Amino acid sequence: MNKNIIVIGANQTGLVFAAFARNAGFDVTVYEAKKQCDVAYDWTDDMVEETFEEVGMPLPPKEIYTRKRNWTFVPPEKGVNVLMDLPDDQLDMAIYRRPFNAWLLSRAECAGVKVFYETPVKRAIVENDVVLGVELENGEVVPAGLVVDCCGVNSAVRKSLPESLKITRNVDKNDTFIVRRTFFNRPENTARPKYTNRAYLKHINERGISWCTLSHDEKQADVLIGRVGEMSDKTYENALADIRCDNEIVGDKIITGGQLLQIPVRHPLSRFVANGYALLGDSACMTIPMLGSGMASGMKAGKMLSDVISSPVTENPFSVENLYRYQARFMKEIGGKHAAVDMMKNWLLNSKKGDVDFLLGKGVVSRKVLIEASAGHMIVMSPAEMAQAAVKGVAKLPLLLNLAVLLQKMKKECKTASNMPKYYDEAAFSKWEEKYEKPFRK
Numbered sequence: 001m002n003k004n005i006i007v008i009g010a011n012q013t014g015l016v017f018a019a020f021a022r023n024a025g026f027d028v029t030v031y032e033a034k035k036q037c038d039v040a041y042d043w044t045d046d047m048v049e050e051t052f053e054e055v056g057m058p059l060p061p062k063e064i065y066t067r068k069r070n071w072t073f074v075p076p077e078k079g080v081n082v083l084m085d086l087p088d089d090q091l092d093m094a095i096y097r098r099p100f101n102a103w104l105l106s107r108a109e110c111a112g113v114k115v116f117y118e119t120p121v122k123r124a125i126v127e128n129d130v131v132l133g134v135e136l137e138n139g140e141v142v143p144a145g146l147v148v149d150c151c152g153v154n155s156a157v158r159k160s161l162p163e164s165l166k167i168t169r170n171v172d173k174n175d176t177f178i179v180r181r182t183f184f185n186r187p188e189n190t191a192r193p194k195y196t197n198r199a200y201l202k203h204i205n206e207r208g209i210s211w212c213t214l215s216h217d218e219k220q221a222d223v224l225i226g227r228v229g230e231m232s233d234k235t236y237e238n239a240l241a242d243i244r245c246d247n248e249i250v251g252d253k254i255i256t257g258g259q260l261l262q263i264p265v266r267h268p269l270s271r272f273v274a275n276g277y278a279l280l281g282d283s284a285c286m287t288i289p290m291l292g293s294g295m296a297s298g299m300k301a302g303k304m305l306s307d308v309i310s311s312p313v314t315e316n317p318f319s320v321e322n323l324y325r326y327q328a329r330f331m332k333e334i335g336g337k338h339a340a341v342d343m344m345k346n347w348l349l350n351s352k353k354g355d356v357d358f359l360l361g362k363g364v365v366s367r368k369v370l371i372e373a374s375a376g377h378m379i380v381m382s383p384a385e386m387a388q389a390a391v392k393g394v395a396k397l398p399l400l401l402n403l404a405v406l407l408q409k410m411k412k413e414c415k416t417a418s419n420m421p422k423y424y425d426e427a428a429f430s431k432w433e434e435k436y437e438k439p440f441r442k
């Protein structure tokens, strides 16, 4: 049996998995389409510090991360600013992604992983429903026992799979967030804003979010504008104009960023393993659907996959029977909650004008609930909290009932999604997929 592993994609998900798998004794080769310096974004992104302990990694060097500031949530009609007000030790890490990527690369290379840049993979080589390796863009065919696809949401390799593997090849654009993040100069003599990190929910009543934050060195304004499914230039310009009205720190000069990007914002794919193949990170839609954060879950999933192939229950660690355990574990620990949060995201996107302002303004949706949902956690309210919410929201009882029904549906979906059949059995797996996807059918 071929014990070589090919990892496609050298952002954090691919590099973290590659290092774990190499340390577990496998030969690991990573192919990355871009140059090393272009792989990671030129900015900081947020992650919960405990992620490193959970996956069994040390914290990155201190100089490559700082602390996120508290978010302030602004509903569509801007009737209220809800400041999270978390103590410093509960705030996320803000990681400088380029040096973070370089740190992960050095760890992987020290472990003995071979990494090839500017080497795009064209497709998976599949015979009799077994993935046997990959074909590179340059025509070279490389055999492998396991191909781990960490190519992101638009993975060309996933798209190349035959239908018979039953893996979703194309992620619907309405399940993605089209986003532009731009750093503008902060004009001189502008006052330090009271709310340094404002997140606009359903900004100007559109299907998406925007944010305006003061950069860590306080010299720039970090503006993100994202919409679900599509974002025209006009939509972007309107949203930017609105943000400028509220935030005098947004100057006219672009310092960095500004490219149009895409993030998956849906529940995880219903199937992300096959014989000799596994999806990992954004390519399996492992992001938190409410925010599109995917660094932590991709890293955790990488550790799970490495654990599963290192302790196979069948002779072949790369068989679908064995890899299935990785998907089942991911869904139990993370994916089930993400599925529930996806339902909440859809509910919010489809809510009527004024509803989000009412829920936040009256405190029906508490700070605690907002914090939980944005961290991708399941929302659990005690009977006392429910009663309090009912009193606060009594003026809009139908809306409250609707919300209560949603919470019940989320609980049910979380249970379904978290409990895949214990062992791989094709018929039972397909049946579970059907049940899991049902609430999301359009």
Ligand SMILES: Cc1cc2nc3c(=O)[nH]c(=O)nc-3n(C[C@H](O)[C@H](O)[C@H](O)COP(=O)(O)OP(=O)(O)OC[C@H]3O[C@@H](n4cnc5c(N)ncnc54)[C@H](O)[C@@H]3O)c2cc1C
Pocket: 008, 009, 010, 011, 012, 013, 014, 031, 032, 033, 034, 039, 044, 045, 046, 047, 119, 120, 121, 122, 150, 151, 152, 153, 155, 156, 157, 179, 180, 181, 224, 261, 262, 263, 280, 281, 282, 283, 287, 292, 293, 294, 295, 296, 298
């Ligand atoms: C504006 C913005 C803000 C974000 N903020 C946060 C945040 O605060 N916190 C957070 O956790 N997440 C955040 N995210 C999401 C986060 O960036 C992703 O979840 C994460 O990068 C996914 O990592 P990945 O390694 O799975 O995939 P990717 O980062 O998409 O990496 C895929 C890699 O595969 C390579 N590749 C693609 N196709 C091929 C091919 N055919 N052959 C070889 N290589 C290929 C690509 O070049 C790329 O390097 C943000 C995303 C954006 C766009």
